[in-house]
Amino acid sequence: MANDTIGERLLNVLRIAKGMSFTFKTMFEKPITVQYPEEKRPVFPRFRGKHVLERYDNGLEKCIGCELCAGACPAECILVEGADNTDTERYSPGERYARRYEINMVRCIFCGLCEEACPTGAIVLKHDYELADYNVKSMVYTKEMLLVPYVLPDGTITTESGTVAERVAAMMDRADSELTRAEDAVGAGTRG
Numbered sequence: 001m002a003n004d005t006i007g008e009r010l011l012n013v014l015r016i017a018k019g020m021s022f023t024f025k026t027m028f029e030k031p032i033t034v035q036y037p038e039e040k041r042p043v044f045p046r047f048r049g050k051h052v053l054e055r056y057d058n059g060l061e062k063c064i065g066c067e068l069c070a071g072a073c074p075a076e077c078i079l080v081e082g083a084d085n086t087d088t089e090r091y092s093p094g095e096r097y098a099r100r101y102e103i104n105m106v107r108c109i110f111c112g113l114c115e116e117a118c119p120t121g122a123i124v125l126k127h128d129y130e131l132a133d134y135n136v137k138s139m140v141y142t143k144e145m146l147l148v149p150y151v152l153p154d155g156t157i158t159t160e161s162g163t164v165a166e167r168v169a170a171m172m173d174r175a176d177s178e179l180t181r182a183e184d185a186v187g188a189g190t191r192g
C-alpha cells in the first residue's frame, strides 16, 4: 500500500466510493420482507411441490398401479402395490389399481420424474410447499393423504379410497338411518 502510485490510490478510492454508493442506494429502498405465513409469495407455474393422486370427474382414481413412477424415481421413495379391479370392487377404470401407494417425502428431491413417467396423469406435483413436520414417520405420505378429495352427490367431501358406488351406497345408508331416526321421533311424539 505504501508503494502504491497515486493512480492506484485514486482507483482504490473510486472502488470504495462505488461500493458505498450501492450501500447508500439500498438504505433508502423499501425492504422486501414477506410476512410469512400470513403472506405467501406466488410460486412459478412449473414449481414442483407436494404430490397429489388425481381422480377422474366420476371419482374413479387415475392411478392404475403400474409402478412406472416407482421405477423412474431416482430416490427410490415411491412404494406401489397394485391389485386387480373387479366388477363389484372398482377403483380405477383399468384392470388394476393401486391398493397401496406411499411416498417417503424425506427422500423425495422433487425432480418430477414420477409425473413424467405416469401414463395416466395420476401423480402430479402441485404448488403446496408447506411440508415441514416434527415427526419423520409422518413424512411417509400414504395413498389416503395423496388422493384428492371427492365430493359426493350430497356435498360430503371424502378422501376415502373406495369405489364410487360404495361411497354413494354409504351416503344412502346415512340418509336412510337419519330418516328412520326422524320417523321414530315423530312416532314417539304422536304416542306421547
Ligand code: SF4
Pocket (backbone or CB within 6 Å): 072, 073, 074, 075, 076, 077, 078, 103, 107, 108, 109, 110, 111, 112, 113, 114, 115
Ligand atoms: S419427485 Fe422425483 S424423487 Fe420425488 S417421488 Fe417423484 S421421482 Fe421420486
Ligand code: SF4
Pocket (backbone or CB within 6 Å): 062, 063, 064, 065, 066, 067, 068, 069, 070, 080, 098, 117, 118, 119, 120, 121, 122, 123
Ligand atoms: S401414479 Fe401413474 S405411474 Fe405411478 S403407479 Fe399410478 S398410474 Fe402408474
